[in-house]
Each structure stands twice: as structure tokens, then as C-alpha cells.
Amino acid sequence: MEFLNLAIELFRNADQFILHIAEAYGIWIYIVLFLIFFAETGIVICAFLPGDSLLFISGAAAATGVMNPIALILIITAGAIVGNTTNFYIGSWLGKKIYDGSIGWIDQSALQKTHSFYEKHGGKTIVLARFVPIVRSFAPLVAGAAQMNTVKFELYSGFGALFWVGSIVGAGYLFGNIPFIKNNLSLILIVGILAALGPFTIAMCIQLWKKYFGPKTS
Template sequence: MTTTYLALLPGWLSPENLITNMGAWAVLGIMLIIFAECGILLGFFLPGDTLLFVSGLFIASGAININLGLFIALVSLAAFVGNMVGYWIGYKIGPPVFNRPNAKLLKREYIEKSAAFFEKYGKITIVLARFVPVVRTVATVMAGASKMNAKIYTLYSAIGGVLWIASVTIAGYFLGQIGFIRENLDLIVIAAVVIVICASAFPAVAHWVVRRREKRAAAEGGAPVPPVVEQPATD
């Protein structure tokens, strides 16, 4: 198999190397990596997307001997548990960290803005964040620190996890068998990430645009209206 490495990753982090080195423990290792990326801030650098894609490719080729559906179920469970751990880490540790006096970087206002954001866009954010590297690691902790409703978070975390794991793994299972895609995996993943980031950022950008228009309209509405000068009637 000649899958190319993602250019931004060192060799030891390449999905192909990781899976090959884990041998018979590959599925468990993949579950632990996905768990860490979804739930522990230090796991933000792990290659979740490419790992899932290459896993699908390995399952298709028989290099990983497991049923595709079972693999998706197990790894989705790991992603869900990871997100719940990240949420409760943020829930318990976030407020004390952001409430420190004279904080220059981790200010309370950031939590307040985050809470307002999750209140309005939390559901779609939790789902889409799954598809964006780094964001999926940070968003779950910020959701907890912002005290997002736990029931809503749990539901949409599960939905997002299954959609992410299933779509990327199945894509690897079927598309990875196509030579062009297999040989250009790094470029395709980068392009996919850019597309997902743009899609994820759209609600926030749209909100910003709407707010700008509302402020502009309010400013114009509050401006003094010039008096109307009546023109003399003409015969």
C-alpha cells in the first residue's frame, strides 16, 4: 500500500505507521487516539481524520480484520466518551481558570461570549466541530466551561460523533480503493478540512454580518432627521 503521508505530520504520526505498529491491537489503539483527540486538550495534534480514512482503507484491504459496521460503532463510542470527558473537564475546571483576577489571556468575558455563542449555535457547532481538527478538541471543553445544557450537548455530541466516524471511515473504505485518491490522500484531506472549516465558520460569520447591519441600522435610525423644507407652491 502506498498511501502518502499527510505533509503536516511527522512520520511517527502518520496513520499508516500508527496502524501498522499497533498490529493486532490496532482497533483498540485507534479508539484510544480518537478518545484522546476528542476529550483531552493535549490530544489536539492527533491525526483523527486521516486515521479514520486510512482505517477504512485498511479494513477494505483486510489489513484490519474487523467488520466495518462494528469498527464504526466501537470508534463512535470512543469519540462520544471522549467528548463527554472533555465537556466535564471544561465544566469543572473552566470557571475557576477563567475567573482568576487580572487574567490577561483567559478572561471571564471569553466564557461569557462563548456561553452566548453556544446558547445560539451550540447544536450545530457541536456536530460540525467533529469534522474540524483542533476545533473538535477545544469546542468540547469550551462547551463545558460555558455550562452548555448537558442533555443537549450529550445528544448532539452523539449525533456528531457517529456522523464523523461513519462518513470519514466509509469514505476511506470505498474511495481509498481508487488509485488517484489513495496516492493523493494528503491533498484531499487538506482540501476536505478547508471545506469543513468554511462550512463551520459560516454561522458565526453570518451572525457577525447580521449584527453589523443591525448596529448600522440603529446608528442611522438614531441620527437626527433633517427638517423638511416645504417648497413654495407654483401656479
Template sequence: MHVLSAMPAFLDPATMLQGLGPAALGVVALIVFIESGLLFPFLPGDSLLFTTGLLHQQLQLELPVLIAVVSAAAIAGDQIGYMLGRKFGRRWFKDDARVLKTAHLDKAEEFFKRRGGRAIVLARFVPIVRTFAPLSAGIARYDYKSFTLWNVTGAVIWGTSVTLLGSWLGHYEFVANNIDAIAVIMVLISVVPWGIELLKKRRKVTVGATSGHTGEE
């Protein structure tokens, strides 16, 4: 495994997995759990899972075991997120917070309202939204049994499809020889929502400053 990426280690799946061997299973499960349930949306869930599937033979991981453990970690994380939302509501969120921004929660809640229970499944494939969707369901006091059913469905579909995609593409020489580049692309796709949010925020600040300056004149 050649690590050519200049990305921070915690964002680069190839770097994160390098030299771990079978221990990678625990690391991947922990990160999936944290991203799903402990409100850390910036962790590389999709790219890490894809890369682990791609490298599962090098890491000495059985594919069925990897899928089962990842799915279980995702289910457990979302259950925690739901419970946190049900117990604490919106009190942890602030408009100007760096991570727990009210805007992120608002988007997840709107997504949940539009799609209902299916949002739990669909959110699994949307970075940031998947972190806040179970929290939104808890805040809305969505029926727990229904939430659990959708949660299990989404986690299994996500854990299986992304892992198998990585494993399948790993059979192609081009993919196997460009793991770092592909991992970087996956991470960049995952952080696009953050970039869009940052640009919107800067635009609002710029417009506000311009309006204030015009008013003074």
C-alpha cells in the same frame, strides 16, 4: 504500505498504523478518545480516522465495527470533556500556556455561543475547536441531556463520514498508491489553525517590540 513521510510517527497515520493489523482498532479508539476528552488537540484525529478507513481491509477491520468503536470513543471523550469543564471551569487555562491556552478556550466558547447546541456537531469537523467545545459546554453548564444528544449526533456523523470517505477513496488506484502523501495533506490541513495562531502570536510580539523601541526613541 510504504512509509515515505518524514513526519514524526505520532503525527503520521500511515506510520502509526503500520503492522498493527486488527490492533489498530484499539489504537485509533484511544487516540480519538484522548483528542476528544483529555485536552490533547494536536493529535491527528481526522487524518488518522481517514487513513484507517482507507486501510481497513489491510488492517483486517470490519467497517461497521470500526465506525461503531470510533463513534463510541468520540462520544465518551466529549462526555469526559464536558464533565471536566463543569467541574473545574477555566482554572487550568493560562494566557501563555503552550496547549491549554485561554485563547483556544475563548474561541471554542465564542463558537459555542454563536451556534448553540449545533456547535457540538460542527466542532467535530474543526481541529482544536472539537477538543475544547465540550469543555466550553461544561463551563457554560449547558443542559447535560441536550449536550449528550448533540454529542452523540456529532460523533456518529463524524465517525461515519470520515471513515467512509477514506474507505471509498481507497478504491481508487491513485489514492491507494499515495497513502502517505494524502495522510500528510490531511495532517497539514489539521495543523493549519495552529500555524495561524503561531503567526498571530509572533506578529503581536513583533509589533509590541517595535512599538517599545519607537517609544524609547
């Protein structure tokens, strides 16, 4: 129950929540943020977490002096890298089961196209996926299932994580305390959540529509 209350508080008043944890518990704020970004990129069911907006808010909080911005960037980057790696190996482990056609809900044609796409554009995809909500949570899973080269994946994953975290935390650090932005940080978080959930919700609605109202095949 206490964890649930903390989660609700995070979504309602993320800026004040981060400031409170940083001021009251010191180093624990880094651990909390590490775990959040590990979960968003390492556990696909946590894809709804508001990564982009939370990065910006964390940068704005660091500008007040409660956190070291360099340590913040490095620790969140580490969480994002470890999350990606975990998700990649899960995909790699599931890969054989996925490719043998035994999992009925996997579209084999789409999977083969994904494999070919990753063979050709894998590195660029892993970097750019960091900036796309939902996609960044699924990209390493698909890359693992597509048997992308591990070293290549880790190099692009690390670069993408550092570029993603550094640029958005840096923007929050530089601009987050502008009065208009500072007074609307919670709104920024909510917009980030909606941006993340929007495409996923639309895709789910389309799938349900096709399932129940689409043309029936004999």
C-alpha cells in the same frame, strides 16, 4: 522509546502501520484507534492528532478486509464520545474558576460571548465542530465551561461523532483503494496534520506578535 518509535511510524506510514497492527494483533487495532480518538477529543494538548485523515485511512484499511467496517465505526465513535464527555466535564469543573476572573489569561468578555453563543447555538456547534481540526478538541471544553446542558451536549456530541466517523470512514472504505489515493495515503495523513496545525500555529504567531511587537499600554 518503543511508543515513540510507534508514533513516528504511524505518521510516516499510517496505512501500513494500521494494516500491520490489524494483521499482527487483531483486536488491538480497535483499542489503539479508540485511544487515539479519545485523546484527540478528550485531551486538548492532543489536538494535533490527524483525526480526519486517520479516519479515511482506517476506512481504506477496512476495505482490504483486515477490519470490520461497522465495528471500526462504532468503536471510534465510542472513543470520540468518551473523549468529548471527559473534556466537557473538565471544562465544567474549571467553569467556576474561569468565571470568577482569577485566571488572568482568560478573556472574560470572550468567555461570556462564548456562553451566550452556546446557549443559542450549542447543539449545532458541537456537531459541526467535529469536522474542524483543533476546534473539535476545544469545543467540549468551552461547552463545559459555558455550563451547556449535559443531556443536550451528550445528544449532539453522540450524533456529531457518529456522523463524523461514519462519513469519513465510509468515504475511505469506498474510495481509499482507488490506485491514486491508495498510493498517496501517507501524503493524505501529512496534509491532514498540516491542516490541523496551520490555524493553531498562525494564531500562536499572532499572539506572540501582539505580545512583543504590538502597541504597549500604560
